[in-house]
Amino acid sequence: MTNMGIVLAILGAALAALLAGIGSAKGVGLVGEAAAGVVSVDPSKFSKVLILQLLPGTQGLYGLLTAILMLSRIGVIGGNAAELTTAQGWEFFIAALPIAIVGLISAIFQGRTAAAGVGITAKKPEHNGKGIIMAAMVETYAILALLVSILLIYNIEV
Numbered sequence: 001m002t003n004m005g006i007v008l009a010i011l012g013a014a015l016a017a018l019l020a021g022i023g024s025a026k027g028v029g030l031v032g033e034a035a036a037g038v039v040s041v042d043p044s045k046f047s048k049v050l051i052l053q054l055l056p057g058t059q060g061l062y063g064l065l066t067a068i069l070m071l072s073r074i075g076v077i078g079g080n081a082a083e084l085t086t087a088q089g090w091e092f093f094i095a096a097l098p099i100a101i102v103g104l105i106s107a108i109f110q111g112r113t114a115a116a117g118v119g120i121t122a123k124k125p126e127h128n129g130k131g132i133i134m135a136a137m138v139e140t141y142a143i144l145a146l147l148v149s150i151l152l153i154y155n156i157e158v
Helices: 004-041 043-073 086-123 125-153
Strands: none
Touching: 004 043, 004 086, 043 086, 043 125, 086 125
């Protein structure tokens, strides 16, 4: 293959979007299952449980953002792809791994935590904010992984 570097970089971008997106889909689904039960009993709690359901979706957005930044940086978005060495391709691939892996795992755990928050909301709706805070704590690690991926992407010479 004449330009293995660009293939590796694109593969890294794809992994960032795919793995973080899979984690978000799983997390949002977990919360949605719990939320549906609460709303079937008390539809007035819909907006409170919807906020909890939205939280695990952010990791998918972080993965997508990472992929777009990477594809832009290597010129795939814009139509002028860079000639990357294999070493540069590996650097981009590795730069995508923090958000790909942490996004996958944290979204699932955030979904589980948010589903527990749905339980709080079902029994004591006035304590809904506590469930949101607990789920948001998991978000911290996805944000840190996003930051690491972005810093790595912009510190690779192209």
